[in-house]
Amino acid sequence: MLGIVFSTKEEAQPFLNKYERGRFDGIGEGESEHDNTCLVSIIGVGKIKATLRTERLFSNYKLEKIIHGGTCTALVEEFEVGAIMAVSQVFEGDRIELSAPTYPRMPLTVPFDGIQEGTLVTQDHTVQGATELSYWQRIADVSDMVGYAVAYVAATHGVPCHIVKVVSGQMGVEDKELRKTLTTCYNKLSEFLLGSIDLLLD
Numbered sequence: 195m196l197g198i199v200f201s202t203k204e205e206a207q208p209f210l211n212k213y214e215r216g217r218f219d220g221i222g223e224g225e226s227e228h229d230n231t232c233l234v235s236i237i238g239v240g241k242i243k244a245t246l247r248t249e250r251l252f253s254n255y256k257l258e259k260i261i262h263g264g265t266c267t268a269l270v271e272e273f274e275v276g277a278i279m280a281v282s283q284v285f286e287g288d289r290i291e292l293s294a295p296t297y298p299r300m301p302l303t304v305p306f307d308g309i310q311e312g313t314l315v316t317q318d319h320t321v322q323g324a325t326e327l328s329y330w331q332r333i334a335d336v337s338d339m340v341g342y343a344v345a346y347v348a349a350t351h352g353v354p355c356h357i358v359k360v361v362s363g364q365m366g367v368e369d370k371e372l373r374k375t376l377t378t379c380y381n382k383l384s385e386f387l388l389g390s391i392d393l394l395l396d
Contacts (some may be wrong), residue, residue: 196253196394197233197260201244201340203262203396208384213308226251231395233257235353237340241286241318244343252351259354261394262344263387265362265379266314266336269327273335273361275369276378280304280311281357286342287317300345302357305393314357316342320362327365329374336361356394358386358389 198205202346203222210219218227218234224247224266226235233255237247251257267277272280285299304311330337348355360379369375 195228195233195257195316196231196254196391197255198256198326199248199251199260199262199344200234200236201239201264201338203236204249205380205383206234208381209263209387210234211252212384212388226255228255232391237344239339240298241288241316241339244340246349248344252347252353257351257353259356259394260348261356261358261387261390262341262345263383264338264340264343264360265357265376265383266338266359268336268361268364269315269331270335271364273310275361275363275375276382277361278309278382279336279359279361280306280309281314281336281341281359282311282315284316284342284345284357286335287315287334288319300342300349301354302345304354306358314338314341314359315387316340324395330365337365358383358390360386 221227221289223236223238225234225358239246281302283301315334315337345355362376362379363369
């Protein structure tokens with residue numbers, strides 16, 4: 195079974211509206227639904243929720259592959275707002291100062307053609323100031339609050355994980371039409387995931 199994991203109901207909603215004619219539309223945060231092919235779950239925002247709820251998915255279901263879809267914030271200009279990107283490497287950013295990090299960087303396979311690939315840093319804290327932003331720009335392309343946790347749990351279970359993100363903003367840049375931007379991003383994410391299910395099931 196393929197696991198499709200979102201962070202929020204808002205990110206998932208366009209997908210839920212269309213997949214299997216809205217059959218899974220009623221699920222909320224912390225809930226899952228499945229058919230014979232796919233399990234869809236909304237795990238919430240933050241590394242703790244993501245870790246615990248992803249672990250619960252693996253305890254309750256036999257997942258052969260998992261994909262996390264969501265939004266991210268670009269750290270570099272090469273990743274424009276609205277762009278779909280696949281994560282080829284992910285690492286945990288809140289404990290990066292440790293000389294021997296507890297949570298190592300992880301490479302992820304990218305089965306998709308024709309989209310940008312980049313490095314994701316997952317961190318609960320927000321980037322403060324130009325100096326810190328410059329630091330992260332040297333080692334990552336985009337940032338989120340969930341991706342590493344999903345990938346880490348999947349790795350402990352020996353299950354392949356893919357991460358697809360839509361860039362919903364640029365770090366430190368105000369978007370006066372944020373709601374409109376997010377709606378567009380959620381729809382793009384839905385279209386991409388719906389079009390990729392057959393590929394992911396192979």
